[in-house]
Amino acid sequence: MTTRILFVCLGNICRSPAAEAIVRARSDGMALALDSAGTGDWHVGQPPYAPMQEAAAARGYDLGDLRARTLTPEDFDRFDLIIAMDRENLRDIERLRHGATTPVKLFTDYTKGPETAVPDPYFTRDFEAALDLIESCAEGLLASLRRAD
Numbered sequence: 001m002t003t004r005i006l007f008v009c010l011g012n013i014c015r016s017p018a019a020e021a022i023v024r025a026r027s028d029g030m031a032l033a034l035d036s037a038g039t040g041d042w043h044v045g046q047p048p049y050a051p052m053q054e055a056a057a058a059r060g061y062d063l064g065d066l067r068a069r070t071l072t073p074e075d076f077d078r079f080d081l082i083i084a085m086d087r088e089n090l091r092d093i094e095r096l097r098h099g100a101t102t103p104v105k106l107f108t109d110y111t112k113g114p115e116t117a118v119p120d121p122y123f124t125r126d127f128e129a130a131l132d133l134i135e136s137c138a139e140g141l142l143a144s145l146r147r148a149d
């Protein structure tokens with residue numbers, strides 16, 4: 001059965017589209033349906049932020065076809081798992097829950113490191129650090145999904 005996973009950040013132009021593309025690129029053969037969304041609506045319809053696209057492309061990930069959208073309450077019904085990039089995202093996601101039992105997790109729950117958030121590179125300007133951590137979380141998530149199979 002296909003596992004449907006939604007990655008969520010604030011703007012949906014840096015962290016969550018990168019997470020979506022990186023998990024997709026590394027999920028070889030797994031039955032996953034992946035998407036991303038933002039809790040904010042500033043960038044709806046826009047492709048990922050150019051500096052993030054460039055940093056991701058240098059690692060072999062193509063973010064070019066992705067477009068930003070906002071998280072909706074219906075996403076709780078459309079996905080099996082929702083993954084937040086930081087605690088603020090987690091709070092904003094939980095505000096839209098309407099009795100749904102869909103689990104919402106922090107992406108950093110899947111890395112062995114001490115991090116409790118993927119720092120927002122739109123503000124830190126450190127796209128490499130964000131991608132390093134997203135790759136590590138992606139591997140941990142994929143390992144947990146393979147174990148659950």
Ligand code: 4NP
Pocket residue numbers: 009010011012013014015016042120121122
């Ligand atoms: P993201 O980064 O949440 O990783 O997509 C952001 C990008 C833009 C804004 C906030 C966060 N913004 O406020 O425009």
